[in-house]
Amino acid sequence: MTTTTRTPERNAVELHGVRKVHGAGDHRVTALDDVSLAFPRGTFTAIMGPSGSGKSTLLQCAAGLERPTEGRVILAGADIGRQSETQRTRLRRDHVGFVFQAFNLVESLTAAQNVELPSRFAGRRVGREQVARALAAVGLTERAGHRPSELSGGQQQRVALARALVTRPDVLFADEPTGALDTVTSHEVLRMMRMLVDEEGQTTLMVTHDPVAAATADVVVFLKDGRIADRLPLDRGADGAGGADGAGGADAARIAAHMARLEA
Ligand SMILES: Nc1ncnc2c1ncn2[C@@H]1O[C@H](COP(=O)(O)OP(=O)(O)OP(=O)(O)O)[C@@H](O)[C@H]1O
Numbered sequence: 001m002t003t004t005t006r007t008p009e010r011n012a013v014e015l016h017g018v019r020k021v022h023g024a025g026d027h028r029v030t031a032l033d034d035v036s037l038a039f040p041r042g043t044f045t046a047i048m049g050p051s052g053s054g055k056s057t058l059l060q061c062a063a064g065l066e067r068p069t070e071g072r073v074i075l076a077g078a079d080i081g082r083q084s085e086t087q088r089t090r091l092r093r094d095h096v097g098f099v100f101q102a103f104n105l106v107e108s109l110t111a112a113q114n115v116e117l118p119s120r121f122a123g124r125r126v127g128r129e130q131v132a133r134a135l136a137a138v139g140l141t142e143r144a145g146h147r148p149s150e151l152s153g154g155q156q157q158r159v160a161l162a163r164a165l166v167t168r169p170d171v172l173f174a175d176e177p178t179g180a181l182d183t184v185t186s187h188e189v190l191r192m193m194r195m196l197v198d199e200e201g202q203t204t205l206m207v208t209h210d211p212v213a214a215a216t217a218d219v220v221v222f223l224k225d226g227r228i229a230d231r232l233p234l235d236r237g238a239d240g241a242g243g244a245d246g247a248g249g250a251d252a253a254r255i256a257a258h259m260a261r262l263e264a
Pocket residue numbers: 022023029030031049050051052053054055056057058
């Protein structure tokens with residue numbers, strides 16, 4: 001009897017010996033150098049590292065926005081290096097959600113319309129129930145009819161989260177999702193992201209500069225000069241205590257100490 005050694009179900013994303021070179025000639029920059037990482041389903045990973053260490057490049061390769069120069073990226077079971085631009089676009093549309101520092105909401109639309117519209121533009125029908133479910137998942141049922149100007153920064157980012165999650169993507173990629181928020185609203189968004197991992201099994205990969213934000217994750221991967229410098233698993237404990245619930249102060253301090261060593 002033959003058995004399969006690779007189980008695509010276990011990891012939402014896998015990077016195998018990924019190298020990414022930007023530019024050409026004298027302007028060549030190796031942004032990622034032999035990076036191998038797996039992101040198991042239902043886990044929350046934070047990516048940290050000094051400026052220019054390759055965090056955004058890692059996120060873009062893992063999300064299928066960029067193809068690696070060498071190595072393989074397996075996203076939702078597909079090898080993105082072997083895919084055409086069109087196939088990658090479809091893969092992202094069907095399997096990936098994004099949130100960025102800027103909420104990128106349309107001011108003239110309500111929260112519900114903001115959640116619904118991008119999927120429609122991408123050719124995916126999103127029903128009213130799906131929109132309602134996504135808004136409920138981020139605790140904004142009562143705000144469905146509000147426009148962005150009527151919402152706090154944290155609430156706007158939660159609308160952006162609902163928009164990213166309405167199609168139930170395999171992976172949520174977040175690039176500095178709390179970068180534009182104050183401490184209180186940042187906490188609110190992180191708590192929501194943590195809850196989505198714990199209750200919905202949402203695989204999440206977040207790039208951040210903030211040790212408190214990183215303390216919300218299950219594991220922190222540190223990059224330096226395009227390489228993995230360290231990997232710090234965080235013990236969430238039976239009650240799921242962590243950065244976003246105030247119990248992660250010790251983790252945040254450990255993460256900050258790691259960062260200080262990398263930047264020294
Ligand atoms: N499109 C590009 N063309 C040329 N070089 C690039 C490009 N994108 C990134 N780089 C370079 O690759 C390296 C890694 O960049 P990247 O943006 O991934 O780092 P980062 O850790 O996200 O940085 P930051 O924290 O400052 O956002 C840097 O030296 C950067 O200048």
